[in-house]
Amino acid sequence: MANVVNILFVDISVLMFISLAHTQNNLVFQPSYIIVNGPRATSLLLGNTSDISLNLRTVSPSNTTGNIASPSCVSEATQWVLTKEQVGKTAIQVQLRLDKSLRLCGENETDTDCCPNPLCVLETLQVSACVGGTPQASLLIQAKIHALLVSANTGFGNKTVIPNQVYQPLGSCPCDLTLRACDVRCCCDKDCSIEDLKLFASHCLPGPFGGQVSPAPDYQCSVQSSENSPDWFPFLCVNSPPENNPYLGLFYQGNTITSKPGPSFQMPVLSAPQPVNIYIQGSPILTTNDQYFTIPQKVLGQCVNNAPVAFLKNFKVECVTLLRSCPTGSPLLTRPTDLRTRVKNGQGGDVVVDVTDEVAIDSSQFISSTDAFSDEGLVCENVTLALDYKVYWKGNGITSITLTRTVGTITLNSSVALTTRYSAVFLNGDVMGEPNSGNPGYQEGRPVIAGIVDTLDNNTGSVQRTSVNLWKPVSDGLCSTAEMKPVLFGENSTSGCLLPVSQQNLTQCNLLRETVASLQAALITATLVAKSGNPDPLTMTDWVNIGFVTQNSTAMEDSKSSCQGVPSHQHIHVWSLITGMVEGIPQREIQALQVSYSLSPWTLECGGGDVSPCVDPMVTQLFPITSSVTFTDIPINTGPPKTRFQINFTEYDCDKNDVCWPELAFPITKYYKGEPYSQSLAKGLILAFFFIAASILGTPWRQIRQVWK
Known part of the structure; x- marks a missing residue:
């Protein structure tokens, strides 16, 4: 059986080490006789291979003598392709390749590039090496090649991919593993011809995998033996062909489910940005070649x-x-x-x-x-x-x-x-275009929006946006190099910078106070603050005036090396209130913003062994200028104020008295949470009905009726 279906591809390459003196004048094929069962044959031509021509023809034994005809330098048309390759100075590799498909022709197939019979090629070939029209050596090849029962290009491309049965039902022949080719021992394969099935008809794969019905049911007459069959079995067993079996097999035959890609833990491949039709806030701007601007x-x-x-x-x-x-x-x-x-x-x-x-x-x-x-x-x-x-x-x-x-x-x-x-x-x-800080209430971490009334446009009275700032020291921390950062809603912060001051500066205290005040005033140039995070610049009701509080300095005289009442600290106090809820998110609005200044004395310190600031009027000391912000939430009043009766008369207050008359009918009030209010009310009414009925039908009413009669 194996000899019938086995395909052998033979590449014969014989390397002979022959002395150079012997091969210079003689030509010889090594080997000179080849029997092939596949579509390729290879041999070596050794000797003086210069000016050599190769000729191929088909030969047959003589009917009288049985010998092969002598070599000839005349080529004939065959179904083989002859190629040669120089592999050395005195060697040529000669190769023959069958220029024909070994696929077995199907029924009523008109394609000529196939094998009409299982024995596809049976012929003898002769290769002659000629010099100037005279044969010098010959090679005989006897080819006996059978047709292939599988596809000619064996590999992954011709294998039938068995899908996942959950997503796609499996076919009726599970052993059909090769596409458009007969699978050995698969008797249900539709690609197998009658001649193919005769080769392995008695060796079919058993069970559902081989396409056979299995197992046989118990009621089949062929299943029960005479040893274990009951007495009634010969009269009630069934003779039925194996195909007429209710056994459905072990494969899923339900509806097809569309498969969905699962999650991947691999790093995603970054692709080029996808072009967008329109721009929205925050989307990247693209160039015409779909790259980021x-x-x-x-x-x-x-x-x-x-x-x-x-x-x-x-x-x-x-x-x-x-x-x-x-x-x-x-x-x-x-x-x-x-x-x-x-x-x-x-x-x-x-x-x-x-x-x-x-x-x-x-x-x-x-x-x-x-x-x-x-x-x-x-x-x-x-x-x-x-x-x-x-x-x-x-x-x-x-x-x-x-x-x-x-x-x-x-x-x-x-x-x-x-x-x-x-x-x-x-x-x-x-x-x-300015970004908003909320919609409508402020969001934490967004800048507080301030504004200045545009005096150049008196007709509309619009508000020009600006910001409320704090100090942002960089590098050396000096106020001359410090930057400003906006106040963020809901975030308390304190920052500052350093101002170099010399003894000469302290002799001009008014100028020093004005200088520090101008530095602090540069942080807040606005006069209005927005109530909400998306104010309208044309609606004045969306804005609140900023209050400025200046503390008066006490009447203290300035000395030679000190100045009193320097506005060294600026404090911003923001009051906010929750005005509503949007999708469960509280909306906060600014109710007031106040800016105050703290005054402090500045005096040169000459202790610690460093007396140069007090001696040299040009030597400076660093004094801090600070700024801070504090946010305060105004508590929400959850109910109306109490009346004078509720405040003065507390005998009905259950929280302040041992006896609580309002709780006499507690089970039927809305404060009782043991069961639904409707059920407790119904039960209370039923109890009241029975109480009234008992009172009417009791002894007092009976005596009244007797007197009445």
Whole structure:
């Protein structure tokens, strides 16, 4: 059985080590006679292989002598392809390949590229090596090849994929594993011809896997034997073919369920951003080639050169770069052609960034190293110092983008700390789009919105937005380099900066107090604060006046080295109130905001061995200037105030008396929670009915009726 279905592909390669003197003048095939059972045959031609031609023909034994005809240099057309390859100076590899499919032809098939019979090829081939038309050596090949019962290209591509039975029902022939080919011993395979089935008809795979019905039912006459069969069995058993069996097999045959991809714990592959039809607040702005429109920004405190720009998100950042040589790439060295990016406008079109250049005459404001002011050194021209974008928008689209690029010349002596500025502002017409801090109530962590009445537009009386700020010290902590940070709703905070003061400054206390007051006043330039997180700039009822309280200093005289009543601390007190609930979230509004100042004396300290501030009028000491904010929630009044009767007369108050008359009928009141109120009321009424009935039918009423009669 195995000899019938086994397919053998033989590649015969014989390497012979023959002396060079022997092979220089003689030609010989090694081996010179080959018997093949597959579609390939290989041999080596050894000797002087220069000017050699190979010829292939089909030969047959003589009917009289039985010998093969002598070699010939005339080629014939065969179903084999002859190729040769030089493998050395005195060796040629000769290979024959069958140019025909070994697939067995089906019934009524007209394709000629198949085998009509199981014995597909039976012939003898002769390869002659000729020099100048004279044969020098010959190779005989006897080919006896049977047709393949499986597909010619064996591999994963021709295997039938058995699907998951939960999602797709399995076929009626589970052993049919090869597509469009006969599977050995699979008697239910529709690809097997009658001749194929005759080869393994008596060796079919048993059970459901082989397509046979199993097991046989107990009522079959062939199942019960004479040893264990009951007495009545010969009269009641059934003779039925095996196919007529109620056994349905072990495979799921239900409806098909559409499979859904499960969760994956692998790292997702980042793809290119998908284009959007319109822009919404926070969505990234895209270029025409579906890439992010980027501007240098700060991410987690670090400057990132290629950070995406979000729609309607304003920002202004400063990045510090230590330069030791002239910049050679973006963003410190840019060209207008590179900045004229084509951006999608969100309405199906695009806009081009309009670039305008400005030259900074004085570059010192961008440089924090004194080495750069030297006249000698490396000169770097056209260094980008600032990029300021203005994005004009309307609805869900962008109408235009303008860029102001500030460039300047920097002289490098050794190294320079260069501070560059990058900003993007979204303008609706000429009005800057400001983000809200809630809808409508304030959200914790969002900036408190302040405002100033626009005096230039007296007709509308609109409010221009601004912010309430605290100190944000950086680097050395001095007030001259300190920045401002907005007050965030619901977050109490305290911050400050340091002001250097000398003995000479303390001799001019009025000027010192005015200087500190101006520094503190710069934190809050607004006069109004918004009640809610989304105020209307044209509705004055959405705004509350900011109260300023200045504490009068006590009448104390200023001395030589001290000043009294310096407004060194600024305190912001915010009162908020919960005005309602939206989807279970409390909505908080600002009811009042008050700014107060604490006055303190400033005196030089010359203790600890350091007396220079008190001796040298130019030596300075650092004095703190602080600012803080406190948020207070106004408690909600949950009920109306008590009346005078409720306050004065407490004999009916169950919480203050041992005897509580209102609880006499407690089971039928709404305060009783032991059972539903309707049930307790019904039971109470029933008890009252029985009490009245007993009273009417009792002794007093009976005596009254007797007297009446």
